[in-house]
Amino acid sequence: MSSNQHLEIIPSNITSDGTLSFKNGQPVIQFIIGEQERYLIGQSLRLTGKLTCFASDGAISTSATGLRMNEQLGVYSCFNELHISSQRTAQSIETIRHYPRMMSSYLGVTSSLQDGISHLNETALIDMNYALQQRGVVENPSQLTTSNAFCCPLVCGLLNGTEPIPLSGAWGVGGLDISIHLSPDSNVFFSNSSLTTGISGAFYQLSDVKLVCEVITPAPDQLSRIMTQTQNVFEYNSITSMFNTINSRNGVLNFPLGVSKCMGVFLNFVPASHINNLAFDGTATLPPTNSDGTAAEISQLIFTRGGERFPLEYNVDTLQKDDSDNITMDSQVVRNYMNAVMGFTKIERTNVSPFNNYYEDYSPDTPADNLYVYAKEIIEGGAKFGLGVNYDQISGEGVSFADVPFGLQMTSDITSDSPQGVYLFAHCKNTVVSSSSGIQVIA
């Protein structure tokens, strides 16, 4: 009979004092799950450790400092990129760039207010109100001695799959090399106002970082049967990520996805000037805005594949096409977005609601330097805006974008010089064919 074992893996590039931080020159955490005759249970894998948020060297932020991090992301805002490759051949299996932005969409669509306020609070230092997260994590007064413990899953297609991952060099991926690229401090932290006084030296530090997981050791008879195979085929999901900007009323995006089984595509936005800017939340998923903070409502969307409308063979005309002052998010846009992140009918818990997904005027109020301050104070986890489209809800085989590009034409009310960063994530199905000579990843 097969049996399971727990593994606990220390980073292979751990520092002498056991702490890791972007500021101090350790931007990458690397874990190696060695090649072995076992299966990895991807869903059991967790990154565990402790997070300390410093306003400056040795000092914790107070309410007067006004240091914030994205409440819906918690510790996930510290992980900028997730890269998983074969340990044996170093071939890339899955890479997710702009990881916090992918997680913003994923967590917003698939977890509820109660999830965020309770178990995600414990495991990923998330909370569902900005003030709660600021007070409970960033300003946690006992951080200097106890830190903020976390133990979070590394959400990605490979590890979220239900199939165990073969680690063998002969009949599997040959071990896994999991690298986490840390985010710059200036994209993790931001000010609760538009002023950055007193937070310019803010940084985070991770300690006691480990990767924990369960592996399955096959029974001897099962193992001997597996080892007679000359090759093994393993299917998994992956997330492909891309970045672009738009800065006109007629925003056109064209991405060569290069994948043959694309299940869906979702996108989120942030003003490009907010990225790596302590005055703004660079991880927020805001609707498009103009340079003065006014909403740039989307009035029409066209999704294309190879220049043809696909899969929606019509233009999505939103509520704002007829009434640009309508702040309500168009229900078809919201539904398509959620459906792209996770099949709409499979979503049992979500936090996307009219309370956190609407158009708002973020232009200065009183005082005059309050630009985008309201964007940081949206209740229930912050803004949840996104676009997307699902390509396959039935067959599970997806649609090929191997030779044709994905396109999006978006008509919005961007009338000023306001570049909008657009992050695209494509959910794909891949195959790893492994043999004693190596592995082949078929996207």
Added chain:
Amino acid sequence: MDSGPSQVDTMTAGATPDTTATAQGAGPSPSNVPDLLRVGTIPDNTQIDVETDILDSVVFSQSFCRFQLQNKGILHSNSKITLSASLESASSTRAFFPPNVGIHSLIDRAVLKVGTKTLCEVEDYAHFQAYQSLFVSGEHNKEREQFTTARMMNHEPFYQNGSVVGHDLNSSNASMIGQSNHEALAKGLQAGRDLDQFEGDSDYTTPAQPYGNSIVSGFQTLGYKPVFQVNLSDLFPFLKTSQLPLYMMDEPVSLELFWTQQNASNRFAVPSGGVYNFTALIEQTKCQMVADYIYYPQEIMEQYQRQNPVLSFAYVDYRLAKRTIDQTSGRNLILNIGGAGRICNKVFQMLSKDSKNGSDSIFCNFSSVGPNASLGLEQDASVNGSLTYNLRYNDHFLFPVDVDNSARHFHNVVQTEGKVPFVVRQEYAGEGLVLGGDFEGRSQTAQLTNEFFYVANRLNRNERVNSRGIEAYIDYQTLGSGNHTLRLYIEMVRMAELRAGRMSITYA
């Protein structure tokens, strides 16, 4: 992204055995008769009748009651037992059931017997149920459980009151007055009624304290003699996946409930300032069993019985190991908790402070305190307030390195149960001080902090535990003062065999 039921913290279910009934012996070969005992959809258009009996207890006292089931049909796992309690005193003292376990606080032990044989037994049931109740979501508690079981653990952010000077970030802005602010500096229990932010205040300018007071509805207080219900499958968890074929049993099936001691002050809780000088009496007339018996067409039931002359099924039962510990004995404790020679799936533990009861805690004694999050007690301050934990069986530790990270303890609970506890970080490990407001006049910060520190681990090696049993390595590094009771439940696999109407029960 939707690879399976991929909420962030879900996983494949634990190694709970398949409790599908299996036929043995020399019966006829299987036909297309569906498995009637399997909970779930039957792939057939079979007509089902459900007959409901309201059963009174055959024995009842203020310490014990027994129900006797009729041997007919198949017992529906969601049959209920209704319970009610009232105050002995004529005074108008306010009292309510603990919000985390509700009416389950009345039950100390639950036993299911077939003839004279014990099929399933849960000791310290209210503590057991306090653990099981972690996994009921806040929405579910708020919208359903508080009416059915009096459980009401629902958390919500407490937004600042825009009408109160000092609450509003921009209180000089007259337009904000009276509006709900978007800032929540605290969160806490919200039982479905609006916070009384103006309690004791006549001019609506200075609430009694920053976030108001959350109180339970009047009908939920003992003065109203509320009637709540307990699900059979809550009392005996194996019924979540199996049903009892009473019509195939010749022996009487009885259900025994031992009540929580009257003088332990744990049947209910009182608000701040409440006087706990009376007892709660369990109402005999309202203590009834609502038994649902399922009937399929007679020929199918008879055919099923003929087809299964020997019916055996695996199920899980729980064994409790208890020990009293204090600050000193809670350090570096190695405790043999049993399980020798058994197939065990999981171990979960809780630690309750003995001095706590309904007069000073809204959870009475039914909570699990964690290591204190106070500073300066440990030389190594980075592990301050932690529990170091491991299990050892069959000469191997479960974890390669002892676990001391509180978030990982939490994760292990998730892995063990395959579902997530709806518990706030401050409630679990005392970290991140964001609880606020009052609940029935008691400070939620004081009442909830560190009161839900449950630890659970799945024994994942698919091995039978050897004769040495399971040893728990426990080190509470900063335990509070006073005596505590450490409870460790082991989930074991047992086998029941129904042969010619007689049930025999063995360990797997």
